[in-house]
Amino acid sequence: MSMQNKRDFLDLRDFTRAELLRLVQRAIELKNGFPQIGAEKPLAGRVVGLMFEKPSTRTRVSFEVGVHQLGGHAIFLNWRDIQIGRGEPIEDTARVLSRYLDAIVIRTYGHDVLTQFAKWSTAPIINGLSDFLHPCQVLGDLMTLKEKGVDITSMRAAWIGDGNNVANSWITAAEILGFQLTLACPEGYDPGVEYDPTFVKVTRDPREAVKDADVINTDVWTSMGQEEEACARKEIFCGFQVSADLLKPASPTVYVMHCLPAHRGEEITDEVMESYHSLIWDQAENRLHIQKAILEELLKP
Ligand code: CP
Ligand code: NVA
Secondary structure, three states, X not given: OXXXXXXXXXXXXXXXXXXXXHHHHHHHHHHHOOOOHHHOOOOOOOEEEEXXXXXXXXXXXXXXXXXXXXXXXXXXXXHHHOHHHHOOOHHHHHHHHHHHOOEEEEEOOOHHHHHHHHHHOOOOEEEOOOOOOOHHHHHHHHHHHHHOOOOOOOOEEEEEOOOOHXXXXXXXXXXXXXXXXXXXXXXXXXXXXXXXXXXXXXXXXXXXXXXXXXXXXXOOOOOOOOHHHHHHHXXXXXXXXXXXXXXXXXXXXXEEEEOOOOOEOOOEOHHHHOOOOEOHHHHHHHHHHHHHHHHHHHOOO
């Protein structure tokens, strides 16, 4: 469906700092069911497509449920089952689908697929993860920290492991909101975004990264699409596990986050995942609430 001045959400930078903080606040309100919120159906009569080229549990289900709760209807489109999987051009697919759909959530490999799609689509495009960024995840993570009382504009955050898509979105968040982020990555696995050293540092030493941290983040050593590197990566990343021992130099009340799915015993131990430090299950739930806030914003009349 055509929308004038449509906005996409491919990158946290698509919103201003004030808008990101407002979305986080709105998601907390939606979660807490402020009076009348349940009665509002801002997506009534709207249809949202979910076009996925990679597997997903959380993103797919939380978007489908979120669209339903807002009064809309979601259609899941497996990449392999539609003509784009047989080579129909992005510009054709985008123009056709946006004549039917009011918004499209896309999970794909190359970030350029998303930017191309957004260029040709008249409906808002939402990044449901690319090889480069995962903005819905990180905005949900920020909401999770805020609801625990962490000041997300002045916290000290650590990232342990691969400088991957989720790490890149954490870097963007640090630069927009102004918090300190130190990433510990093995040589050759630094983040793929340029970063501002005022807010972001990269070290090879996980203990240095977690020193006095309020929150420690990690993610799989092998992301989707890198499966043939998994054996080599296990060796390269073995000193980058989030374990009870690694938590010692951090704040005693440090929170631990993981976007999931986790490889228990690799990037994170069972003990830490199940400890009182872990925000992992709240993070997963909050994908639902933050994405409802994002949909509400992008589809407002
Ligand atoms: N964290 C996350 O995006 O999970 P899924 O791959 O299950 O969607
Ligand atoms: N970095 C991971 C995140 C999964 C949600 C991947 O891209 O596979």
